[in-house]
Amino acid sequence: MELTVKQMDPEEFARQRKDVLAQWATGKEVNFEEAVEYHKNLPKSKVFAHKLEEGKRQGITYAQPRAGVALLNEHLELLRYLQDEGGADFLPTTIDSYTRQNRYAEAQAGIDESRSVGRSMLNGFPAVNHGVAACRQVVENMQVPVQVRHGTPDARLLAEITLAGGFTAYEGGGISYNIPYAKDVSIESTIKYWQYVDRLVGLYEEKGVSINREPFGPLTGTLVPPSISHAVAVIEGVLAVAQGVRSLTLGYGQCGNLLQDVAALHTLPMITEEYLKKLGYTNFNITTVFHQWMGGFPQDEAKAYGVISWGAAAAALGKATKVIVKSPHEALGIPTKEANAAGIRTTKQILSMLKDQTLPMTEELAFEEKMIINETRAILDKVLELGEGDIAVGTVRAFQAGVIDVPFAPSRFNAGKILPARDSQGAVRLLEFGNLPFGTEIKKFHQERIAQRGRDEGRDPSFQMVIDDIYAIGKGMLVGRPR
Numbered sequence: 001m002e003l004t005v006k007q008m009d010p011e012e013f014a015r016q017r018k019d020v021l022a023q024w025a026t027g028k029e030v031n032f033e034e035a036v037e038y039h040k041n042l043p044k045s046k047v048f049a050h051k052l053e054e055g056k057r058q059g060i061t062y063a064q065p066r067a068g069v070a071l072l073n074e075h076l077e078l079l080r081y082l083q084d085e086g087g088a089d090f091l092p093t094t095i096d097s098y099t100r101q102n103r104y105a106e107a108q109a110g111i112d113e114s115r116s117v118g119r120s121m122l123n124g125f126p127a128v129n130h131g132v133a134a135c136r137q138v139v140e141n142m143q144v145p146v147q148v149r150h151g152t153p154d155a156r157l158l159a160e161i162t163l164a165g166g167f168t169a170y171e172g173g174g175i176s177y178n179i180p181y182a183k184d185v186s187i188e189s190t191i192k193y194w195q196y197v198d199r200l201v202g203l204y205e206e207k208g209v210s211i212n213r214e215p216f217g218p219l220t221g222t223l224v225p226p227s228i229s230h231a232v233a234v235i236e237g238v239l240a241v242a243q244g245v246r247s248l249t250l251g252y253g254q255c256g257n258l259l260q261d262v263a264a265l266h267t268l269p270m271i272t273e274e275y276l277k278k279l280g281y282t283n284f285n286i287t288t289v290f291h292q293w294m295g296g297f298p299q300d301e302a303k304a305y306g307v308i309s310w311g312a313a314a315a316a317l318g319k320a321t322k323v324i325v326k327s328p329h330e331a332l333g334i335p336t337k338e339a340n341a342a343g344i345r346t347t348k349q350i351l352s353m354l355k356d357q358t359l360p361m362t363e364e365l366a367f368e369e370k371m372i373i374n375e376t377r378a379i380l381d382k383v384l385e386l387g388e389g390d391i392a393v394g395t396v397r398a399f400q401a402g403v404i405d406v407p408f409a410p411s412r413f414n415a416g417k418i419l420p421a422r423d424s425q426g427a428v429r430l431l432e433f434g435n436l437p438f439g440t441e442i443k444k445f446h447q448e449r450i451a452q453r454g455r456d457e458g459r460d461p462s463f464q465m466v467i468d469d470i471y472a473i474g475k476g477m478l479v480g481r482p483r
């Protein structure tokens, strides 16, 4: 099928669906009409979109962890612990890496090995192998809504099974689950795979079943400038709404400077709504998600709690609808349920202490917001120009031209010409602009801020600053100052 933003026609969807459901034996368990009825019988308290919109109305910031293990009973025990002992407002089911690469035979081997050694030998829940009934056990055993979290370039079968299995939210997108997660998968192919996922959600929506979609905001999670992650978020939001998605949660990964992070949270829903309306879409509900620091963490647990708390504070002051929580084991690997729950409790302590506080709109905050809006518009307008109005076509061409360029991405389809570095206050700026479509005013602003850091540190701006910034938080700092 040719690449276009337009809604997929039913014949194309049906053709693909036959192939998708045949990719693994559990595909046979999916019956769309029966799944719609199952969803309609879920209590509202388990419907992700409903609780998110409630939170947006009340100005609540919710807390959600990541979590997933190989076997169903252990996964239920883990999620119940995070709900009851951690106080999670939303639960995840984080999917394992084999499933993310459609390697279901190896996921099965991981299940078998986990059963024989008595502990999880996968880094997530292999939902495709476990199938629809097992997914329904997850949904039925929890009180709060549950979301599928993963990193899957071709997430079509995973969506069919987990949505039929009662999950009411699905993370990812054709750019955000390709560029940071794959080396050699074309952007055109993953945009098309995710148009299938979003069309499936659209079909549920047409039957009155609301499924929340959350593009993966942080991308590589390493010094990604807000305008670049916002541009990707807007594009994936438009691609989703074009296929019939209604409940849209746009994401952003914490950078660490409070003004910049709050400005990013304020501008994300604004710029998304601006472009959805500009492109003629009207029927959508936007919420936001803030990811606590996605880069390297301190090994020391007390310092890790400091990073977690700082992320919670930024989420609260930026009025995010949801914050994705880290654990004090982040530097070590998959957290124990106790550590994961502790990260949630730390976060919720901060959220509740800050819920009645707002960061005043100062000149600096307004300036940061203006910068993010101007940069993001510059990228998106160039994408639409390259695509002659079609944002899907424009996105592929924008990556080819380096108009969208994600720092430190493994994908060979990403230009990788830009270089971010912090300024002296820790805000993420650009040292190298690559082919980003920024005018001289924007470039001068970035260059001046980084030059000022150079003067403060008595060194010329260089790649060394980038390296120092990448390790800084793990070493207990924000700005990677020279020793």
Ligand SMILES: CC[C@H]1O[C@@H](n2cnc3c(N)ncnc32)[C@H](O)[C@@H]1O
Pocket (backbone or CB within 6 Å): 066, 067, 068, 069, 094, 123, 124, 326, 330, 333, 334, 335
């Ligand atoms: C996007 C990367 C983030 O997801 C986290 N993560 C990945 N798999 C799991 C998992 N199975 N349980 C808990 N956290 C997880 C990881 O620690 C990192 O913070």
